[in-house]
Amino acid sequence: xxxxxxxxxxxxxxxxxxxxxxxxxxxxxxxxxxxxxxxxxxxxxxxxxxxxxxxxxxxxxxxxxxxxxxxxxxxxxxxxxxxxxxxxxxxxxxxxxxxxxxxxxxxxxxxxxxxxxxxxxxxxxxxxxxxxxxxxxxxxxxxxxxxxxxxxxxxxxxxxxxxxxxxxxxxxxxxxxxxxxxxxxxxxxxxxxxxxxxxxxxxxxxxxxxxxxxxxxxxxxxxxxxxxxxxxxxxxxxxxxxxxxxxxxxxxxxxxxxxxxxxxxxxxxxxxxxxxxxxxxxxxxxxxxxxxxxxxxxxxxxxxxxxxxxxxxxxxxxxxxxxxxxxxxxxxxxxxxxxxxxxxxxxxxxxxxxxxxxxxxxxxxxxxxxxxxxxxxxxxxxxxxxxxxxxxxxxxx
Numbered sequence: 001x002x003x004x005x006x007x008x009x010x011x012x013x014x015x016x017x018x019x020x021x022x023x024x025x026x027x028x029x030x031x032x033x034x035x036x037x038x039x040x041x042x043x044x045x046x047x048x049x050x051x052x053x054x055x056x057x058x059x060x061x062x063x064x065x066x067x068x069x070x071x072x073x074x075x076x077x078x079x080x081x082x083x084x085x086x087x088x089x090x091x092x093x094x095x096x097x098x099x100x101x102x103x104x105x106x107x108x109x110x111x112x113x114x115x116x117x118x119x120x121x122x123x124x125x126x127x128x129x130x131x132x133x134x135x136x137x138x139x140x141x142x143x144x145x146x147x148x149x150x151x152x153x154x155x156x157x158x159x160x161x162x163x164x165x166x167x168x169x170x171x172x173x174x175x176x177x178x179x180x181x182x183x184x185x186x187x188x189x190x191x192x193x194x195x196x197x198x199x200x201x202x203x204x205x206x207x208x209x210x211x212x213x214x215x216x217x218x219x220x221x222x223x224x225x226x227x228x229x230x231x232x233x234x235x236x237x238x239x240x241x242x243x244x245x246x247x248x249x250x251x252x253x254x255x256x257x258x259x260x261x262x263x264x265x266x267x268x269x270x271x272x273x274x275x276x277x278x279x280x281x282x283x284x285x286x287x288x289x290x291x292x293x294x295x296x297x298x299x300x301x302x303x304x305x306x307x308x309x310x311x312x313x314x315x316x317x318x319x320x321x322x323x324x325x326x327x328x329x330x331x332x333x334x335x336x337x338x339x340x341x342x343x344x345x346x347x348x349x350x351x352x353x354x355x356x357x358x359x360x361x362x363x364x365x366x367x368x369x370x371x372x373x374x375x376x377x378x379x380x381x382x383x384x385x386x387x388x389x390x391x392x393x394x395x396x397x
Contacts, residue, residue, distance in 0.1 A: 058087040058094075065097060074104035092118060096128065103135050111135060126155030130168055137175055145175065166192055166202075170209065177212050185213040193222065200226050200233060207239055216243045227256065234263045238277055245280055248390025250291065254284040287383050292360060302346035302356070308384060309359050312366040313337055315381045319374040329369045336362055364388035 065080035081098035085091065099114035115132050119125065133148035149172045157164040169192050176185035193206050203222055210219035223240035226233055241256035257280055260266060266274065292304040316333055340359060341348075349356055367385040371377060377385055 054087045058084050058091075061087065062094065062097075065101065069097075069101060069104065074101050077101040078105050078107070092122075096131075100131055103131065103138075108135050108139060124151075124155045126152045126157040126161070126164065126168070129155050130171075142179060146172075149175070166196065170205065173209055173213065177209065182214045186210070186215045186218065189213060189215070190218070193218070200230050200236070204233075204235060204239070211239075211243060216247050219243050220247065220249075227259075231259075234260055234265045234269075237263060241277070241280060241284075245284055248386065250284045250287045250387075254281065254288060257281040257284060283383070283386075287387060290380065290383055291387055292356070298350040299346050302349040305349060305356050305359055305363075306344060306346060308363045309340070311380050311384060312363040315370050315377060316366050319370045322374060327373045330373050333362075333366050333369060337366075360391070364391055 061080045061084035065077040065084060068074070068077035068080055078098065078101045081094060081101055084094050085098065095114055096118060099111045099118070102108075102111035102114065112132065112135060115128050115135075119128050119132070122128070129148045129152040133145050133152060136142075136145035136148055149168065152168050153165055153172075169188050173185045173188040173192070176182070176188065189206055189210055193203070196202050196206060203226055207219045207222035207226075210216070210222065220240060220243040223236050223243060226236035227240050230236060237256050237260040241253050241260055244250075244256060245253035257277060260277055261281055266277075290304060290308065292301045292308065294301075296304070316330070316337065319330055320334060340362070341355075349359075363384060364387070367377065367381060367388045370381075371385055376382070
């Protein structure tokens with residue numbers, strides 16, 4: 001049989017003391033909880049304040065860097081972007097901006113290191129490849145420059161990728177022009193022209209680069225199309241006239257140059273520009289006045305041919321008098337001129353179409369050879385020389 005020990009009931013004093021102990025423990029626990037919560041909240045607030053302050057400093061230095069780059073102070077931009085990275089590390093966009101600033105400041109190798117690191121995680125980034133292409137051009141590394149330009153064209157772009165790729169292709173065309181690789185420049189420009197929007201400003205830019213890429217026929221086609229669609233574009237009229245004159249298409253040149261000079265905006269252009277295009281128009285007009293075009297009356301055409309023959313023979317005689325008798329080509333020209341009948345009249349010449357062609361061919365050859373042997377001509381000889389370089393297109397419209 002179990003024996004139970006009976007406890008005596010607590011006295012009132014003991015119960016009161018026990019309640020005080022429990023109350024004190026509860027107060028202690030509540031106090032600890034409150035203190036812990038307060039510390040957690042304070043830590044959270046302080047941490048968020050620190051993050052906000054760090055973000056604010058990052059943005060401040062980023063803005064300073066962008067301002068420095070915009071105002072042509074890349075060295076200051078480098079310091080600003082480095083500070084931005086100290087407050088906001090591991091930001092790819094900031095690292096890319098720092099790399100670009102380093103490149104602009106002349107620290108190419110350091111910039112390449114940054115870009116290569118960025119490219120490892122995003123090899124198809126168009127902007128990074130473009131930046132590396134620009135660095136390669138500064139370093140004179142043509143093969144690398146072209147490689148990175150191509151990667152930029154094939155890469156991914158944020159925003160309007162189509163417009164950005166067009167900009168890259170135009171930049172690549174300028175690069176090819178700079179290294180005197182005109183065929184590849186023309187290829188890039190033809191691609192751009194084929195895909196370009198119907199924007200006169202963009203097409204004018206392409207036409208200007210076509211001229212620099214020694215592709216005047218392509219440039220002329222673009223200028224003419226713009227002039228037809230936008231006859232108020234004086235730059236298109238001037239471009240068409242300028243290129244047509246260079247191509248020897250004097251009739252077409254005169255037509256466009258006359259329109260340009262009559263344009264309402266012509267008088268507002270600088271005086272040197274006005275003089276330039278007025279001289280071009282005068283040249284085109286003089287050239288057409290001298291050219292024995294097939295649309296002329298027979299007598300007038302014969303008179304122009306006889307005048308051209310007189311001018312060319314005079315030029316040859318001066319060249320011979322300057323000691324060029326020993327030049328075989330020049331001496332051969334003198335012999336050919338002796339075979340031309342003397343005292344020809346316009347009527348005589350008009351009856352012999354083959355003789356007309358022979359004389360004009362001899363005129364052109366004389367002007368070309370005397371330029372080589374005796375130097376650049378002037379006056380009417382210079383005009384006949386221009387015709388001689390493109391005699392078959394002078395009347396083309």
